[in-house]
Amino acid sequence: xxxxxxxxxxxxxxxRAANLPCNHSTISGNEYVYWYRQIHSQxxxxxxxxLKNNETNEMASLxxxxxxxxxxxILPHATLRDTAVYYCIVRGWNTNAGKSTFGxxxxxxxxx
Amino acid sequence: xxxxxxxxxxxITETGRQVTLMCHQTWSHSYMFWYRQDLGHGLRLIYYxxxxxITDKGxxxxxxxxxRSKTENFPLTLESATxxxxxxxxxxxxxxxxxxxxxxxxxxxx
Numbered sequence: 001x002x003x004x005x006x007x008x009x010x011x012x013x014x015x016r017a018a019n020l021p022c023n024h025s026t027i028s029g030n031e032y033v034y035w036y037r038q039i040h041s042q043x044x045x046x047x048x049x050x051l052k053n054n055e056t057n058e059m060a061s062l063x064x065x066x067x068x069x070x071x072x073x074i075l076p077h078a079t080l081r082d083t084a085v086y087y088c089i090v091r092g093w094n095t096n097a098g099k100s101t102f103g104x105x106x107x108x109x110x111x112x
Numbered sequence: 113x114x115x116x117x118x119x120x121x122x123x124i125t126e127t128g129r130q131v132t133l134m135c136h137q138t139w140s141h142s143y144m145f146w147y148r149q150d151l152g153h154g155l156r157l158i159y160y161x162x163x164x165x166i167t168d169k170g171x172x173x174x175x176x177x178x179x180r181s182k183t184e185n186f187p188l189t190l191e192s193a194t195x196x197x198x199x200x201x202x203x204x205x206x207x208x209x210x211x212x213x214x215x216x217x218x219x220x221x222x
Contacts, residue, residue: 041216042213042215043202043204043215044155045213102147
């Protein structure tokens with residue numbers, strides 16, 4: 001699986017949009033970009049995923065560059081409860097899912 | 113209740129002891145995984161399984177053994193625990209798009 005690079009930490013004001021970047025310059029054509037988050041010591045929680053088109057769900061939006069070498073997770077109106085570690089990973093669909101690996105992620109702190 | 117559960121939640125063991133961490137899922141997902149998370153770091157893949165009786169190594173398999181005789185269970189065994197294996201262990205299963213994680217097992221080796 002392709003490796004990802006994320007900034008170690010970011011701050012965001014409550015109510016503002018949080019934009020979390022991820023570089024995945026070695027992504028291959030059949031690999032998806034996935035985002036998870038981990039609050040305190042709980043198990044990671046799935047947020048969103050995409051292949052090449054931008055995606056949006058009730059939690060967030062995912063913007064993937066045209067060359068697919070980077071992406072941005074957008075939390076449109078960050079709340080204090082969004083304070084967490086956010087992980088960006090790339091992996092194949094289902095049959096290639098076995099080698100999912102997580103980096104150190106980005107610690108997002110939402111401040112009042 | 114449907115879900116993925118790990119047991120025990122907390123475990124303290126001595127160096128050299130054998131320890132087994134249990135993971136059970138109720139969805140019949142094919143893929144299951146074991147990760148470890150050291151303090152202040154991300155998750156590292158230990159072993160994974162694509163189906164019953166099919167397992168493969170991840171990034172950090174040394175010192176660990178897994179089995180998958182039934183789809184719903186994926187136990188992780190530390191054959192001879194070492195202090196460096198003190199960590200939080202997460203089990204997960206995957207269905208297509210989403211990974212579902214257990215609550216984690218906090219293991220301390222003294």
